[in-house]
Amino acid sequence: MMNYNTLIFDLDGTLLNSLDDLADSVNYALEKLNFPIRSKEEICSYIGNGIEKLIELSLPDKTSYDKFAECLFIFKRYYSKNLRNKTKPYDGIIELLDYLKENKYKTAIVSNKFQDGVTELNDHYFSEYIQVAIGKSPERRKKPYPDTVLKAMNDLDSSKDKCLYIGDSEVDFKTAKNANIDFVGVSWGFRDKNVLEDLGADYIINAPNDLISILGCK
Missing domain, CATH: 1.10.150.240 (Putative phosphatase; domain 2)
Known part of the structure; x- marks a missing residue:
């Protein structure tokens, strides 16, 4: 597999x-x-x-x-x-991204935030880890349409069977399903864990490093 x-x-x-x-x-x-x-x-x-x-x-x-x-x-x-007054990465995110970089995983951001905001936040917090950062723009439909996820996959030269989409909301779940890729719901975000369970997320994680146990288990 x-x-x-x-x-x-x-x-x-x-x-x-x-x-x-x-x-x-x-x-x-x-x-x-x-x-x-x-x-x-x-x-x-x-x-x-x-x-x-x-x-x-x-x-x-x-x-x-x-x-x-x-x-x-x-x-x-x-x-x-x-947009950077109080905003910060969740605990454990930088450590997770370190692991992904060291192990040569391909990574991207796909957000419904306007592109300039996505670019600034990625450049400030994650520039050494994530090179593909896609936000809302006139060129493609926003989530839950799959356009931005498919663009990220194309930019990373990846395929659906090797890709996970990680998010915290109903929109993220629908986006992953519309792109026909597996979805990881994070319980620390803007929605309760029971929302992710009711949606039927493929995986639910309670801390960033929990993602590591999913990689390679497909």
Whole structure:
């Protein structure tokens, strides 16, 4: 049987705990427009489908499109300058990436975050480990469509039977299934472990180094 040699990671909630910076930026934009702020728990539940959906869900029902567009603009401008204030890799992530690099695994990031944000965060935190980092752009459909995962596989010269997609959310699960690759759900992210169990994740891990036991077991 083939062994996995390619690991494609979601970013927010999987490699990076970015919740505080996202929540701060959402509430900054909401306050600027005199809308009620949201709790961190609410914002956490809205993350996963890109910043447009994050802002849409954070705004009150029946908010006009003009106010949505203004809020999105304020959020993106503020967040782009403050996306590394509190964000950091989850405990054990750097050690896992060290192991993958030493053992010559192919790695990539695929995220619904805007491309400039993905590039900056990857360059700052993971540049020595991950060379392929794909975010939202006009060139391809965002997750849960498989386009970005398939692009990463192509860039890494890999194949579906050797690839795992690692993420924390329903969107990540659907993306892996749409790409016809196996999915590893991480329980430390923005969704509870029971969500991953209900989805039917191929694997669920509770700490980054748990991934190592999956590699080669296919």
